[in-house]
Amino acid sequence: MAASPSTARAINDRLALRLLREGPLTAGQLTSLTGLSRPTVADLVDRLQDSGLVRVVGEAGGRRRGPNARLYGIVADRAHLAALDVRTDGVAVVVADLLGTTLAEAASPVGGDTATETAVERVATLLERTVREAGASRLHSVGIGAPGLVDPVTGELRDTSGLPAWHRRLVGALQERLAAAVLVENETNLAALAEARLGAAHGPDTFVLLWLGHGVGAGLVLDGKLRRGASGGAGEIGFLPVPGTSRLPSAVACDGGFHSLAGSGAVSALAERYGVxxxxVAAEPPSAALVRAAVAGRGVAPGEFLDALADRLVLGAAAVSAVLDPGRIVLGGEMGQAGGAALASRTETRLAALSPLRTEVRASALGGAAVLRGALLTAREAAQDALFAGDV
Incomplete structure (x- = not known):
């Protein structure tokens, strides 16, 4: 059945808007990229300008006889977005426009002894102040990255032992306080999305991000889709039983699992053993600075430390490779970025000796910033989808 004229117009408009997300285009370029006729493109450009979603942002080409072609772009200030990276000891905030351009950012510590309501008020106030500094009147969408499990059905942050109570309370408080859509996602999953769009995982549609920060985790992107698992716990690799620990992990604690070998505390102790x-550095796990120092050759035995660390990391990487065959593993988080090619190549060499499956290992391009970038991408896509569908 052929689409009605109104449906066809809506489809054409959304196609053009998806192309304009990547940057300004002329009507001629839209005609070429969409395959639509010139009159159809002229009509849709007029509609999008009338709706306030698109405007003329410049001209294409050098000066010539006659008018230059107009460049059309998305109206960036049509909506404003925010992203939060919520950690156990603080929060980072960024406010951006509809195209993802950063307008203002801030961060604040939240001590472990801070009362729940005090912590929530502190974070909410920080966000509101950052919004004002960005010159935004209100937010359309807010993306939040947090440790812990997110229920794949309800989208809510689950009550997880070991995490501050204010994490779970924050989402509901912001939903009540802001006239905005508030979206929460596991921090490692957001880091994986950011690395896929902007970093070391750009290109392949299947890869695994091995998060190496204060704790460890994995973000799984298979066939272009983020996999969360039945309960939102896919990638909780810190609980993976591995050799080299003194005990097994339990349902309530990952001590004895892969976390005991690759978490920040364990890596810091390993560095001390090798004189590194x-x-x-503020706002990053201590292990990241130690790995960075080893890569720079500082310490009694920096190379031996990196070798020993790769011996540990490959245990998690080999398990992931054997089960998922991802083709690429990104060593993410602050520690993965600090290790760079030196740590990634060591891990890849050891992985090739353990697994028959060809798996390349790369260092993160975004490090700890990947969580905030992923949260902003999530907020941006939610806002664009809503606005471009006419849901203002």
């Missing part, structure tokens, strides 16, 4: 020292 470094001054910690």
């Amino acid at each position: 020292k470094a001054v910690p």
Whole structure:
């Protein structure tokens, strides 16, 4: 059955808007990219300008006789977005326009002894202040990255032992306080999305991000889709039983699992054993500075430390490779980025000796910033989908 004229117009408009997300285009370029006729493109450009979603942002080409072709772009300030990276000891905030351009950002610590309501109020106030500094009147969408499990059915952050109570309370409080859509996702999953769009996983539609920060985790992207699992726990690799630990993990604690070998505390202890020292950098796990120092050749035995660390990391990487055959593993988080090619190549060499499946290992391009970038991408896509569908 042929689409009605109104349906066809809506389809054409959304196609053009998807193309304009990547940057300004002329009517001629839209005609070429969409395959639509010139009169059809002229009509849709007029409709999109009348709706306030698109405007003329410049001209294409050098000066010539006659008018230059107009460049059309999405109206970036039609909506504003926010992203939050919620950690156990603080939060980072960024406010951006509809195209994802950062307008303002801020961060604040939240101590472990802070009362739940006090912590929630502190974060909400920080967000509202950052919104004002960005010159935004209101937010359309807010993306939040947090440790812990997100229910794949309800989209809610589950009550997980070991995490501050204010994490779970924050989402509901922001939903009540803001006239905005509030979306929460596991931090490692958001990092995987960011690496796929902007970082070391760009290209393949199947890969695994091995998160190496204060704790460890994995983000699984298979056939172009983020896999969360039946309960939202896919990638909880910190609980993976591995050799080299003194005990097994339990249902309530990952001590004894892969976390005991690759978490920040374990890596810091390993660095001390090899005489690697470094001054910690604010807002990142201490292990990242130690790995960075080893890559730079500082310490009594920096190379041996990196070898020993790769011996640990390959245990998790081999398990992932054997079950999922991802083709590419990205060593993510602050520690993965700090290790760079030196740590990635060591891990890849060891993985090739353990697994018959060809798997390349790359270092993160975004490090700890990937969570915030992924949260902003999530908020941006939600806002664009809503606005471009006419849901203002």
